[in-house]
C-alpha cells in the first residue's frame with residue numbers, strides 16, 4: 001500500500017469498526033451512545049493536541065504524537081459521518 005492510500009484505508013477500517021463492531025479500541029468508542037462517543041473522541045483530541053505541543057517543544061516523539069492526533073480526528077470524522085473526500089476536497093480548494 002502506498003503512503004497516499006494509507007489514510008483512506010485507515011478511514012475505511014474505522015467505518016467498518018463502526019458498522020461491524022469487534023472488540024477493539026475504536027469499535028468500543030464508536031459503539032457508545034448518547035454522544036458519549038463524541039465526548040470521548042473530543043477529549044482524546046484535546047489530550048493528543050497537548051501531547052503534540054509537548055513533543056514539539058521537547059523535540060521528541062513529534063511524528064508519533066502527530067499520528068495519534070490525526071488518527072483521533074479521523075475517528076471524529078467517521079463518528080460525524082463526514083467523508084474523507086469532504087476533508088480532502090477542502091484541502092484541494094485551498095490549494096488551487
Ligand SMILES: N=c1c2ncn([C@@H]3O[C@H](COP(=O)(O)OP(=O)(O)OP(=O)(O)O)[C@@H](O)[C@H]3O)c2ncn1[C@@H]1O[C@H](COP(=O)(O)O)[C@@H](O)[C@H]1O
Pocket residue numbers: 010013014017024025026027067068071
Ligand atoms: N492508527 C491507529 C491508532 N493510533 C492510536 N491508537 C490508539 O489510541 C489509543 C489512545 O492513545 P493514547 O495516546 O491515550 O495511548 P497510550 O497508551 O497512552 O500510548 P501513546 O500512543 O501515547 O504512547 C491507544 O490505545 C492507541 O493504540 C490507534 N488505534 C487504531 N489505529 C488504526 O485504527 C485501525 C483500527 O483499530 P482497532 O479498532 O483498534 O483495530 C487500526 O488498524 C489502525 O490502523
